[in-house]
Amino acid sequence: MTFRSAEGIRLWHGLRKVLLEYWHAINRLDFASAATHVAAAGTQAKARHKRALKRDTCSDQVLDDYFLFVTALDALQVYAAYWDSVVEGMYSQSWSLLQDLQDSLRLIKRFGRRPDIRLWMVLEEQCAGLERLYPNRPCLSAEMIHGPVVCSVCGRRMDDPRCPHIPGNLYRGQLAFGVVQEILSVPAVAVVTNPMDKRCGVVLPDDDEHFVGPGILRGALRDGQLGPLRFAGVEADLDRAVAAGSDASCSEEATDLNGRTGSGLRSASPDEREDAVRLTLVCSDTPMLAVEDLLRLGRVRRTIA
C-alpha cells in the first residue's frame, strides 16, 4: 500500500467509482474528462487536509497520508493532462507536465509506505520512455546568492537550532522547504545538462522540427495505434532521427529494453535508405495498467507478458 494509515486506505478505496471512470476515460482517450474526474476528488482532499491541519487532532500518519492522497490524485490528473497536451500538439506544455508528473512520483516514492507499487512503477517507466522522445535542449541554471532562509513549517530561520525541520522532509502532512527572504544577487546563469528543474530550458515552439518524437507519439495516438496505457517505452536515436527527417510510417514487432515484446511503431526516412533511423514506440499488447492497479494500490510488480 502507498498509505500507512487506515484513513488513507479508506479514502483511496472510497474513490473506486472515480478511478473506474478515470481509467475508462484514459482508455478511450477522453483525457479532459479523466482529469475532471480526479480533479474534483483532489479539491475535496485538499480541503479535508487543510481542515485536519487546523483541527490538529489527527495523528502524524493520517496527516502524511492526506498529503500523499492529494499528491497521488495530482499525479493522475497531470497524467491525463500530459496525454491531452500531446494529442493537442502542445509539446512544450507536455514537457512541463511530464516534469510535474515526475515531481509527484518522487514525492510518492519518498513518503509512500512501499515504493514498489505497480501503478507508480509503470508511470515511472513510462516517464523515462517519454522523456527520451523529447529533444535535448540546453537548460538554464541561475546562480543566486541569497541571505537567510525561513522554514515553511514553523516560520523560524532555518539555521535557528529551535527549527527542527529538514528541507525536503514531511512533517504532519506539510513538506518542509526553505523560503528565501532576500536574493542578494544573481551573478550568472549557467547552461547545464542536468538541471534541478528541467522546465528551465529554452522553450521551443510546438511546431519546431526537434519535436519529431512527440509528433510521432501524437500520430500514433490519433491513428489509434497506441493508447497511453499500452505505452511501454521508446527505442530511439533522436539526433539521427531529426537529421533523417523521419516520421512514423509503419508498425512492426518490437522488443523493449526489458525484453518485453509487443507491437511497435517505427519511423524511417521516407526513402528507406540504408542508414534509415528508427524511432520505435514500444507498445504492450495488454494495458500496462489494469483498473485494479489503480483501485488497490497494493500490488507488487508483476512481469508483463
Place this chain on the structure above:
Amino acid sequence: MNSGDSRQNSAYNPDVDELKFISGGTGILLRANESARDNQRLLAADTLRFQKWLRANVPETAVQADEAPTLALHSADFWLPFAVLASDVALQFYLGLAVNYVYDCLKGRLRHDDHTIHMAVVYEDKANGLVKKFEYSGPVEGLEQCAKAIDINKAFEG
C-alpha cells in the same frame, strides 16, 4: 576508482582559524568558500540542509557553520559544504555521514534521475601528522566506496 568520478587527497595548508579548529575544536566546521569571481565568501548550496541533517542524525557531534550568504546553484548536483574536521572526528566517519545524507536526500529518486556529488573536507592525517584535503566529485556510489575503505589512501588504488 569509478569511471566518471574524480578524487584527490593531498596536503593542505590550513588558515589560522582552520588550524585552531583542527587542533583544539570539536566536531565539524562547515566553511564558506571564497568565490573565484569576486572573492566573496559563500556557503555551498547544500550547507543548511546538511547542517540540519547532521544535527538531527548525529546530535552528539558538534556542527557549526560560517555566517555567510549561500550560493544556490540550480543544477541537480549535490554541493556539500567545505568541511573542516576537528581531531575528534575521523574522515571515514564524516564520509559515511555524507553518503547517508545523500542517500537520504535521494529517497524517492526515479531510476533515470542522475546526480553528481561535489565535496571537499580537510582533516588531520594522524598517521603522519599532516593536514590533508580530500576532494570528491562523482556519483554517490564512488563516495560510498571511499567511505568503506579502511585506509583512505586505498580509495585511490585500482
